Each structure stands twice: as structure tokens, then as C-alpha cells.
Amino acid sequence: MITLASDFGSPYPAAMKGVIRRHTDAELIDVAHDLPRGDPRAAAFWLRFVLPEFPPAVHCAVIDPGVGTDRDALVVRAGSHVLVAPDNGLAMPPARALAREKEQDENIEAFVVDVGEPASETFHGRDVFAPTAARIRTALDDNPAKATPEAVSETLAAMDDLSPATDPVDLVLPDPSVERDDAGDPVAVDGEVLAIDRFGNVVTNVPGELIRGRDWVRINGELTPVAETFGAVDSGDRLVTVGSHGYVECDVNDGRGDGAFDLRPGESVRLVADNVSL
Amino acid sequence: MITLASDFGSPYPAAMKGVIRRHTDAELIDVAHDLPRGDPRAAAFWLRFVLPEFPPAVHCAVIDPGVGTDRDALVVRAGSHVLVAPDNGLAMPPARALAREKEQDENIEAFVVDVGEPASETFHGRDVFAPTAARIRTALDDNPAKATPEAVSETLAAMDDLSPATDPVDLVLPDPSVERDDAGDPVAVDGEVLAIDRFGNVVTNVPGELIRGRDWVRINGELTPVAETFGAVDSGDRLVTVGSHGYVECDVNDGRGDGAFDLRPGESVRLVADNVSL
Amino acid sequence: MITLASDFGSPYPAAMKGVIRRHTDAELIDVAHDLPRGDPRAAAFWLRFVLPEFPPAVHCAVIDPGVGTDRDALVVRAGSHVLVAPDNGLAMPPARALAREKEQDENIEAFVVDVGEPASETFHGRDVFAPTAARIRTALDDNPAKATPEAVSETLAAMDDLSPATDPVDLVLPDPSVERDDAGDPVAVDGEVLAIDRFGNVVTNVPGELIRGRDWVRINGELTPVAETFGAVDSGDRLVTVGSHGYVECDVNDGRGDGAFDLRPGESVRLVADNVSL
Structure with a gap:
């Protein structure tokens, strides 16, 4: 199995699949091809969320500014998984999520x-990755003992171009x-924006359980309702919710959270508990 | 074969595929992951349209407000097909379309x-379905006699968690x-909005043949041109057309039909024949 | 393998896949289903770019105004490939790219x-193609000698409905x-718009190497910066770039190039070298 992730949209990933089919009949599964454009950090966030669900596979991830x-x-070998990606950290x-071991570093x-001279300057997804x-x-x-980290490691070590x-x-x-307060309950969290999705939703690194049960939180000083669904607030209104990835999002119903909250990837988000009703 | 349908967008369905690959190598086919958000009725409409094209399969459909x-x-077993979905009617x-028998109820x-304690509160697509x-x-x-409704029924009945x-x-x-008029020709239809697609097109339950050959119809009193393509009217103008699903749609060229016609899912649409040219 | 391309969006291609699965278990690979609507020329451009990456396959392409x-x-047989499409030229x-021979016409x-009476007037993707x-x-x-142009040709010739x-x-x-100037360097190019993608980017037929290394070019008389990324210009500003397909694009950062440059498919684009810095 090879999984594919990119910010290429369509139909570029099909060109990658065509190239792969000239080498192998291995199953191809799309992770996403609409990842935030040119944003290795957002890609890292989403792949850390999705890839650990898979059994051992080769994962080809091309977000490549x-x-x-x-x-x-x-x-990168992580346990029995292999990631193929540009060297930009994504x-x-x-890999750390896939290694899933206490001694992660030893498992990565x-x-x-050695890419030689690729056919293009602009489409390494097709020509390199x-x-x-x-x-x-x-x-x-081709390696009969392909299921273990050791066997994967040996296979990679034996490849001429690696x-x-x-x-x-x-x-x-x-x-x-x-x-936290004296009872151990969270009263404030200093987090960071990990990604903006294509709807403008601001995904933070703040785990959802920290706002569970609250009606309001202050986001960078601004009192904002906590809601389970966008429809809980009027069209154009701001809300805080927990995405299916489990992290706090700053959103706008029928609008863009990045604009309304003035937040970009990497910027700080301070959440302060506030149960005062307005 | 397992088909997958959801309103999850991307990359959530990939997490579901990863989970499935830990259990089985069965083929995975995406039906759609951009179904109208949180709208089981729209999902029911689209799945009723698409799933009967497939040979017997397991269909996993997660639109789950x-x-x-x-x-x-x-x-739900429907003939030799199996649907897995939240219990919201979708x-x-x-299932009735898949059962395709006169005595449908006996074939469903x-x-x-029994889901036990799922791993998350928010992503049952991955954790349950x-x-x-x-x-x-x-x-x-694993059941050698897997092709008949009876065998599928027996297999499901033997599963511990069902x-x-x-x-x-x-x-x-x-x-x-x-x-209809005395000649049997339709003169008026009282229908209903089944779904709004992501472009704002209003899909009704009115079969397309009822407007075929007409140049104009009144939609809730408003005279509207019948056109085969959006481009037949000016940008921003309203039109009535027949979608590839075979039903009448209320649309706007380069705009949103739901806003222009002020129609939402479940609302009434009255079509009255009108061949008066304006 | 069967590749699928269309302008159908979602979930219509799944209906096509269901139909195919009633005939064959051959692998299905999506090329794109968001090709520009009703635009065989744009489809031809994208398929010429993508399909030659594939090993011999059946390609089903339905852009069918x-x-x-x-x-x-x-x-259409092109070498060992087969295309199935409406007869509108796409x-x-x-096919010429897939034939890849000097004597292309002999290889096509x-x-x-003979389609008989299709089940619908509007969804020949499902009912015909x-x-x-x-x-x-x-x-x-079923043909044991399936890998050569000759064998593919014989197979098609033997089919009753062709x-x-x-x-x-x-x-x-x-x-x-x-x-070109006396040194052979390009000084002006008269090209044409091949496609507008769904972001409004204007794809021309001008090879990217003709603008490589330049900072500015005149597009139909208007001095425009050449940039590798959208972010190199301010939001709302125009730029010229080379897409991953290798051709010159006329784009707007966070906007639509087709509107800003007033260009539509088939219209002329004149690029004139201009290294004067503004």
C-alpha cells in the first residue's frame, strides 16, 4: 500500500499514480490532495492525525514550497512505516506518531x-517522490520478511539511491x-495555531477536553461561545468548537475564522476560562 | 467491496480507510465525502441515486449530526447489500432502492x-462505523455462500455485536x-426540496419528465425559464433545469439557487405549467 | 486498469464505478472529476498532460456538453491505450500524446x-461510457496477448458494438x-488560452521555458511580474507564473486571473519580453 498526500488539487495526483503504476500494482490510497498550499506544518498536523490509523505502509507526502x-x-522509516517527503520537516x-514507542528516536x-537530474523543476511529486x-x-x-521494523530498515539500507x-x-x-487552579482544573491555555483549513477554520494545538463543558471562553481576550456545531450561532458569528481531530478550532459560521480572529499559522492563541454569561 | 460516503471533506475519510485496512483488504470505493453537512435527508437522496448501480457491497455512510x-x-440489510450508518433514517x-423487490419490507x-465505548465522542466514522x-x-x-440475501442475512445474524x-x-x-388536465398532461406539481448541493442548487423531488419540452414554468408563482444548461441564461439569472439525477433543480447561473428561490430542504415547491413567452 | 475523468463533481462518478463493477473488477483510478464544466478543450489539455504517465490502460473521459x-x-486506440469519450474532439x-510515435496517425x-437506446438522456457517463x-x-x-498495439487493435475490431x-x-x-532576436532568444510569443481552472487561473499554450529567468513580461500590453509563487505579489495583484504542467499561467494572488486579464479559453495572449524594472 502507498498512501498519497499533497496540496496539488486536481488532476496532478493522477500523474503521480500513473508513474507509480509503471513500477508497481500496490494499492494506492489518497489521504488528501487539498492540504493547505505550501504549508508543511499543516501537513505535518494532518498526517500525524491520519497516518497512525493505517497498518504499515509507504506514505508519499508532497507539500513542497x-x-x-x-x-x-x-x-523516513518510522517503525514499519516509510514516509517519502521533501526535507522540510513535515x-x-x-513519523514520531507512527513510531509509537517510548524510545521513538531509535525507531526512526x-x-x-539521490535524485539525479529530475525531469522537471516544478513537479517533483511526479518526477521524484x-x-x-x-x-x-x-x-x-520483494523482501519476504517485510512486516517488521528490522526488515524495513534492512530493505531501505540496501537500496542504492538512499x-x-x-x-x-x-x-x-x-x-x-x-x-490550572488549585483543584487542577484548567483556567488558561497558551497555545498556537497549527493550521488554517480551506474554509478558514483556525486549528489550534489546544486539546478539546480543555474546553469541554464550558459555554464561553476568552480567545485572545475576546469572549466567544463554545458550541458543538456551527449552526448553534448565527450566520457570520464567531464560535469555538472541537474539530474531529480533537483540537480546539476558532471558526465563523458561514465565514472564515482566520479573518475574524485575525490568526495565522504559528501565531499564539490564549484561551481563558469564562463562565460569565453575557 | 466497501463503499464510503460522508460529509467529512478531507482528510478524515483517509482515517476511516486506515482503520478498515487493519481489518480487511476489501476494495474501497468513495461515493462522496462532500455530501451536504449534517443533512441525512440529502444523503438519503444521493445514496438512493448512486448505490443501486453497485453490485452487492457493504456501504458505510456517515452523515451524523x-x-x-x-x-x-x-x-441494514437490503437484498444482498449491507448499509452501515447512524440510526437517523438515512x-x-x-435500502428500499437496493431491495428492489415488490415485497421490499421482507427484503430489509x-x-x-453494540458499540461499547468508542474511542472518541466526535469521530464515530473512524471509531464505530x-x-x-x-x-x-x-x-x-469468510462465508463461502456470500452472494444471496439469505446468506448475507445469516452472516449478520451470527455476528456477536449485532x-x-x-x-x-x-x-x-x-x-x-x-x-393533470383532461388529456393526462401535467399542469401543476406540488413537490418538495430534497437537497441543496454545495453550489446552492435546489434539488426537488419532481421528476424531470414533468417539465420536459416546456420553455417556462412557474416556481412558487414566479415565471422561470426551463433550460438544459446554466449558460442558457445570463450570469446571475434564475433557471429551472433537470439534473443528472433526473429531478428538477432550481438554480442560478453563477449564483446560488437556494438564496434566489428562498428554498430550504423540506420546503414546498409548486410548479405550474406556463408556456406564455415573456 | 480504467482511468476516469469528468466534469461531474460528486457523487456522479460513483454511479459510473458501480456500473463498471457489475462488469469487471479492473482497478479504477480517478484522473479528475472537477475538470472545467462542459469544456472538451480544457479536458484535452489536462488529459494530454496526465494520461501519458500511465502504462497502457482504458481511459474513460466524459466531458460532454x-x-x-x-x-x-x-x-480511440492510441498505441496500446484506449480512450472512451464523446465524439467532440477531446x-x-x-491520443496523439499516448501514441508517441513518429507516425502517430498510423498508431491511432x-x-x-453502437449505443442502442441509452437509459437516460442526461447521464451517458453512467449509461454509455x-x-x-x-x-x-x-x-x-480476456485476450491473452493484451500488451501490444496490434493485440489491442484486434480486440477492438472484434467487438460487435464498435x-x-x-x-x-x-x-x-x-x-x-x-x-526570436538575432541571438535566437525569444522576444515575443503569440499564444492562446487553453483552459481556465476552477480558481480562475488562465492556462496558456506558451511553454514555461520562454519566460524563465525574466522578471517582467507584457501580457497583451500590460507589464506583469513573473513570479514562482502567488505569495510573491500582494493579495489581489496580478502575476505570471509557470504551472506544474509546464505552461505559462496568468494569475491573481487571492483572486481570479480570468477576470483580471479579461481572458477566456481560445482567446489570444501575446507575451513580450520586458526587463525594464518599474
């Missing part, structure tokens, strides 16, 4: 791909800091 | 899933009422 | 499908004309 520069093409948060290895994923998939499928990465870019999705 | 409440998870119209059985669909698919594939549903929610998509 | 008229359903440019054959693609796929898979097309519609994607 540096295409055409000399950034490396990276292969592979690392999902990174390789640089897809064929690399296909060759790795084929090598793994060499150990000395200093791969890392991208750490930050944890929020939580202030 | 009640997620996190105590609504049941339902399994499964019933496609409903079961409640996908694994249920996967387990049913596996059980059917018990007969005593009173599943039904959702009946209404038929329009048609007034 | 003439659905319900008496336009033919066409089957199949020809990708066209057949008309999908079952035709499925039957061809089955016939090819007869040679006497005069299939062709659609030629034009090449731009390039004026």
Missing part, C-alpha cells in the same frame, strides 16, 4: 534520496502550556 | 450495533403530487 | 460505439508562434 531548490528528498511529526531513521515511493514499495514487497540523512529538517508541533 | 448522543449505530431510502432487515463495516465485510467474505433493531428511524423521501 | 444530442460515442490530443484508430469502458476492459483482459469511425471530431491544441 521548496521544489526546484536544493532541498533534499527524504525517506515527515517528522507523523532518515535517508536522503512518486517513483521513489514506488521503488521502495517494490523493494519491500544514503543516511545526516541532518534532516525537523518540525516540532508545539504543545500548549496549561495553567 | 447526532454523533456523541445516544443515537444507535445501525446495520439508510432507509437507499435492521440491526443495532468503519470498523463495523470492516468486520461485516470480513464475515461476509442485535435486531426494534424501531429504527425511518426517513421517507416524499413523492410529489401531480395535477 | 452534447449529451442527449446525436453526437457519437467514440473509442480524445484526440491525449477511432471507432464509433462506463459500460463501454468496462466491456472493452473485459475484452482486453465500427470504424469515418470522420471523428478532432480538436487541435494550437502551438504558439515565437519571435
Whole structure:
């Protein structure tokens, strides 16, 4: 199995699939091709959420604002999974989630791909990442002992065009800091915007359970209703909700949360408990 | 084969596919993941249109505004097909279309899933419906006599976590009422809005043949041109057309029909023949 | 393998897949279902770009503004590939790319499908093109010598419902004309708009290398910055860039290029070199 993720929209991923089919009949599963454009951090967030649901697979993730520069093409083994991605850090948060071990670092290895001269400067998804994923998939499928981290590691080590990465870019999705009262209940959280989705919803790194049961919270000082659904507030009104990924989102019903809350990826979000009804 | 339908957008369905791949290698086919949000009635309409094209399969359909409440998870057998869906009625119209027998009720059985304690309150697509669909698919594939309604019924009856549903929610998509003249030609139709698609097009329950050959109809009193394509009217103008589903739609070229016609799902639409040219 | 392309959006392609699954278990790969609506020329452009990446396959492409008229359903063999499409010319440019031989015309054959009476007037994707693609796929898979142009040709010739097309519609994607200076460097290009994508980006037939290294070009007289990314200009500003397809695009950051440049498919675009900085 090869999973595919990108910010390419359509029909570019089909070109990647065509290239892969020239190498292998392995199953292809789309993760998403509408990830936020040129945003490795958002991709890291979403892949950390989705990829751990899969059994061991090769995951090809191309969110690549540096295409055409000399950034490396990276292969990362995480447990029995393999990620193929540009060396911009996006592979690392999902790799840590996939490694799922206490000694995560020992369960993660990174390789640089010797890409030679790609056919294009602009479409490495087709010309570099897809064929690399296909060759790795084929090598793994040719190895009779393909189910263990050790076997995957050996397979990758034996591939001619891979060499150990000395200093791969890392991208750490930050944890929020939580202030609690004497009873241990959270009273304030300093978090960060991880991603803006294509509807303008602002996804933070604040776990949803920190606002569960509350009617209102202050978001960067502004009192905002907590709601389970967009329809709980009037069209154009702001709300705070918990997305299916489990994190707090700052949204607007029928509008864009990024504009209304004036928030961009990487910016700070302070949530303060407030049960005062307006 | 397992088909998947939801209002999840992206990349949530990939998490469901990952979960299913931990259970079975059965083929996965997406029906749609951009169904109208939280609208079981619209989902019922679209699934009734699409699912009968498939050979016998397991269909996992998650449009679930009640997620996190105590609504049941339902399994419905319809002929040799199986639907897995929240118990909000969405499964019933496609089930009747799939049963395709005169004695439909005898060809439809409903079961409640014993879901235990799901891993999340918000993502039962991943935590309840996908694994249920996967387990049913596996059980059917393990049954050598898997092609008949009887064999499917036996397989489901033998599953530990399914018990007969005593009173599943039904959702009946209404038929329009048609007034005809002495020659039997339709002169007026009282219909209903079944769905608003994401472009704002208003899909009614009025069969397209009732307006075929006409140049104009009155929609709730307003004279509106009948056109085969949006481009037949100016940008921003209203039109009536027949969608590929075969039903009458109330649309606006480069705009939203729901706003222009002031129509919402469940509301009444009266079409009156009018060949007077303006 | 059967690839699928259309302008149907969702969930119509799933109905096509259901129909195909009643005939064959062949793998289904989506090329795109959000191709510009009713625009065979844009479809031809995108399919010419994507399909040559695939190994030999059956490609079912339904962009069909003439659905319900008496336009033919066409089957085109191009090398070992087969295209199934309405006879509006969209199949020809990708066919020529797939044939990939010097004597292309000898490597391309066209057949008309005897479609009988289709089940609907509006959804030939489901009622004509999908079952035709499925039957061809089955016939090819039943032919033990299926990998060569000759074997594909024989298989098609032996099918009862196909007869040679006497005069299939062709659609030629034009090449731009390039004026060069004495050193052979391009100074002006007369091109044409091939497609407008759904973001309003204007895709021309001008190869990207003609603007590589330039900071500014005149587009139909208007001085416009050349940029690698949308973000290189302010929100709402115009830019010229090279898309991943390798052609020059006229775009607006956070806006629509078709409106700003006042360009529609088929219209002329004149690019003149201009290195004067503003």
C-alpha cells in the first residue's frame, strides 16, 4: 500500500499514480490532495492525525514550497512505516506518531534520496517522490520478511539511491502550556495555531477536553461561545468548537475564522476560562 | 467491496480507510465525502441515486449530526447489500432502492450495533462505523455462500455485536403530487426540496419528465425559464433545469439557487405549467 | 486498469464505478472529476498532460456538453491505450500524446460505439461510457496477448458494438508562434488560452521555458511580474507564473486571473519580453 498526500488539487495526483503504476500494482490510497498550499506544518498536523490509523505502509507526502531548490528528498522509516517527503520537516511529526514507542528516536531513521537530474523543476511529486515511493514499495514487497521494523530498515539500507540523512529538517508541533487552579482544573491555555483549513477554520494545538463543558471562553481576550456545531450561532458569528481531530478550532459560521480572529499559522492563541454569561 | 460516503471533506475519510485496512483488504470505493453537512435527508437522496448501480457491497455512510448522543449505530440489510450508518433514517431510502423487490419490507432487515465505548465522542466514522463495516465485510467474505440475501442475512445474524433493531428511524423521501388536465398532461406539481448541493442548487423531488419540452414554468408563482444548461441564461439569472439525477433543480447561473428561490430542504415547491413567452 | 475523468463533481462518478463493477473488477483510478464544466478543450489539455504517465490502460473521459444530442460515442486506440469519450474532439490530443510515435496517425484508430437506446438522456457517463469502458476492459483482459498495439487493435475490431469511425471530431491544441532576436532568444510569443481552472487561473499554450529567468513580461500590453509563487505579489495583484504542467499561467494572488486579464479559453495572449524594472 502507498498512501498519497499533497496540496496539488486536481488532476496532478493522477500523474503521480500513473508513474507509480509503471513500477508497481500496490494499492494506492489518497489521504488528501487539498492540504493547505505550501504549508508543511499543516501537513505535518494532518498526517500525524491520519497516518497512525493505517497498518504499515509507504506514505508519499508532497507539500513542497521548496521544489526546484536544493532541498533534499527524504525517506523516513518510522517503525514499519516509510514516509517519502521533501526535507522540510513535515515527515517528522507523523513519523514520531507512527513510531509509537517510548524510545521513538531509535525507531526512526532518515535517508536522503539521490535524485539525479529530475525531469522537471516544478513537479517533483511526479518526477521524484512518486517513483521513489514506488521503488521502495517494490523493494519491500520483494523482501519476504517485510512486516517488521528490522526488515524495513534492512530493505531501505540496501537500496542504492538512499544514503543516511545526516541532518534532516525537523518540525516540532508545539504543545500548549496549561495553567490550572488549585483543584487542577484548567483556567488558561497558551497555545498556537497549527493550521488554517480551506474554509478558514483556525486549528489550534489546544486539546478539546480543555474546553469541554464550558459555554464561553476568552480567545485572545475576546469572549466567544463554545458550541458543538456551527449552526448553534448565527450566520457570520464567531464560535469555538472541537474539530474531529480533537483540537480546539476558532471558526465563523458561514465565514472564515482566520479573518475574524485575525490568526495565522504559528501565531499564539490564549484561551481563558469564562463562565460569565453575557 | 466497501463503499464510503460522508460529509467529512478531507482528510478524515483517509482515517476511516486506515482503520478498515487493519481489518480487511476489501476494495474501497468513495461515493462522496462532500455530501451536504449534517443533512441525512440529502444523503438519503444521493445514496438512493448512486448505490443501486453497485453490485452487492457493504456501504458505510456517515452523515451524523447526532454523533456523541445516544443515537444507535445501525446495520441494514437490503437484498444482498449491507448499509452501515447512524440510526437517523438515512439508510432507509437507499435500502428500499437496493431491495428492489415488490415485497421490499421482507427484503430489509435492521440491526443495532453494540458499540461499547468508542474511542472518541466526535469521530464515530473512524471509531464505530468503519470498523463495523470492516468486520461485516470480513464475515461476509469468510462465508463461502456470500452472494444471496439469505446468506448475507445469516452472516449478520451470527455476528456477536449485532442485535435486531426494534424501531429504527425511518426517513421517507416524499413523492410529489401531480395535477393533470383532461388529456393526462401535467399542469401543476406540488413537490418538495430534497437537497441543496454545495453550489446552492435546489434539488426537488419532481421528476424531470414533468417539465420536459416546456420553455417556462412557474416556481412558487414566479415565471422561470426551463433550460438544459446554466449558460442558457445570463450570469446571475434564475433557471429551472433537470439534473443528472433526473429531478428538477432550481438554480442560478453563477449564483446560488437556494438564496434566489428562498428554498430550504423540506420546503414546498409548486410548479405550474406556463408556456406564455415573456 | 480504467482511468476516469469528468466534469461531474460528486457523487456522479460513483454511479459510473458501480456500473463498471457489475462488469469487471479492473482497478479504477480517478484522473479528475472537477475538470472545467462542459469544456472538451480544457479536458484535452489536462488529459494530454496526465494520461501519458500511465502504462497502457482504458481511459474513460466524459466531458460532454452534447449529451442527449446525436453526437457519437467514440473509442480511440492510441498505441496500446484506449480512450472512451464523446465524439467532440477531446480524445484526440491525449491520443496523439499516448501514441508517441513518429507516425502517430498510423498508431491511432477511432471507432464509433453502437449505443442502442441509452437509459437516460442526461447521464451517458453512467449509461454509455462506463459500460463501454468496462466491456472493452473485459475484452482486453480476456485476450491473452493484451500488451501490444496490434493485440489491442484486434480486440477492438472484434467487438460487435464498435465500427470504424469515418470522420471523428478532432480538436487541435494550437502551438504558439515565437519571435526570436538575432541571438535566437525569444522576444515575443503569440499564444492562446487553453483552459481556465476552477480558481480562475488562465492556462496558456506558451511553454514555461520562454519566460524563465525574466522578471517582467507584457501580457497583451500590460507589464506583469513573473513570479514562482502567488505569495510573491500582494493579495489581489496580478502575476505570471509557470504551472506544474509546464505552461505559462496568468494569475491573481487571492483572486481570479480570468477576470483580471479579461481572458477566456481560445482567446489570444501575446507575451513580450520586458526587463525594464518599474
